[in-house]
Amino acid sequence: MKKNNNSEKFPLQDELSQLEKKFEQKILELKMARLNGDYKENLDQQLIEEKIDKLQDKINLLKIKKTTTKKIVTYRILETGEAKTIELTNEQEPDHFQNRISATSPLGLALQNKQEGEISEVKTTQKSYKIQIISVSEKNNL
Numbered sequence: 001m002k003k004n005n006n007s008e009k010f011p012l013q014d015e016l017s018q019l020e021k022k023f024e025q026k027i028l029e030l031k032m033a034r035l036n037g038d039y040k041e042n043l044d045q046q047l048i049e050e051k052i053d054k055l056q057d058k059i060n061l062l063k064i065k066k067t068t069t070k071k072i073v074t075y076r077i078l079e080t081g082e083a084k085t086i087e088l089t090n091e092q093e094p095d096h097f098q099n100r101i102s103a104t105s106p107l108g109l110a111l112q113n114k115q116e117g118e119i120s121e122v123k124t125t126q127k128s129y130k131i132q133i134i135s136v137s138e139k140n141n142l
Contacts, residue, residue: 079130087099
């Protein structure tokens with residue numbers, strides 16, 4: 001039986017989700033603080049705004065890390081049944097000979113945010129073809 005544990009596979013996504021929830025909570029707290037008095041005199045409001053700024057900085061950093069995190073993806077071309085494994089990289093690191101594909105290439109875009117078992121369509125200027133995701137994992141950079 002296949003176990004689907006995304007928190008182990010994508011810890012950056014989990015951390016990003018948690019930070020985004022905290023961010024939304026702080027926005028609500030700020031709205032409540034604004035209802036409780038003068039903006040300049042409300043210390044609670046100023047503290048909340050500082051926390052919001054810090055959370056936004058962390059969220060932005062995680063989004064950058066998430067988009068540059070390398071993933072190892074194995075997929076099957078449905079027309080031929082051929083299975084391939086590639087490393088999904090950022091735009092500066094593709095290397096076709098080492099099976100390193102840019103996340104912004106047609107294949108990379110078709111693989112973005114996909115999970116095992118999903119079917120996606122690769123659209124190039126010459127043709128389109130369907131692939132099925134066999135496995136996705138983060139590359140250990142250690």
